[in-house]
């Protein structure tokens with residue numbers, strides 16, 4: 001698998017010597033955190049054939065069966081403070097739309113903030129984790145991405161069949177995970193090059209891909225549910241929501257469900 005991914009990378013991809021493939025890991029993000037503390041360089045990429053403890057936002061698990069998807073984490077070491085990376089998940093999501101478009105021939109949407117979707121179902125997710133020093137300065141950023149590539153509906157557990165799908169299901173074609181993995185690595189390399197300079201342009205692209213904007217949403221925060229309409233994504237990547245009393249808030253945390261997606265009616 002490693003050789004096949006390397007074959008799909010362009011000659012210009014500069015981090016080939018920092019790419020590690022494992023048949024199985026608990027979580028590529030967790031393993032990369034350890035390597036980061038040991039001094040792994042910018043651009044280190046881990047890919048696992050399967051994960052036994054893949055996880056996403058809010059402690060949720062991310063199902064990572066062998067041979068079905070790409071489970072990838074990359075370590076970046078941007079020269080900036082943590083505040084300058086507020087849009088990191090947005091930039092990654094746009095980069096992953098580029099990668100899917102290049103490898104599978106269609107452009108997915110983004111469900112704010114970190115899900116890749118198509119037709120109201122989830123194709124993949126992104127988990128970004130910043131590594132800070134005890135003084136609060138930025139030591140690195142770990143970005144983990146999982147994308148369902150080869151599953152058919154029957155390959156998902158019954159509880160997920162109405163909310164999850166794969167690149168093969170959407171494209172109606174066989175999708176090669178090695179090709180997808182290489183496209184993800186290339187897109188992440190390009191994203192790193194413009195991360196601190198193209199903030200505005202990245203958010204404009206994010207808004208174009210984000211299917212949450214203009215939709216009715218429900219926001220679950222501290223056990224309370226509020227309904228509203230998603231108006232926009234602001235320059236920090238927060239979701240701008242109008243609530244029924246007319247108030248408008250930039251939402252940065254909590255679980256946002258979008259009406260018409262993931263079975264939310």
Ligand code: BTN
Nearest residue numbers: 027054055056057125126144146
């Ligand atoms: C989410 O859906 O909330 C994010 C899912 C992120 C999953 C990826 S798979 C590779 C990396 N390793 C993990 O444990 N998580 C991320």
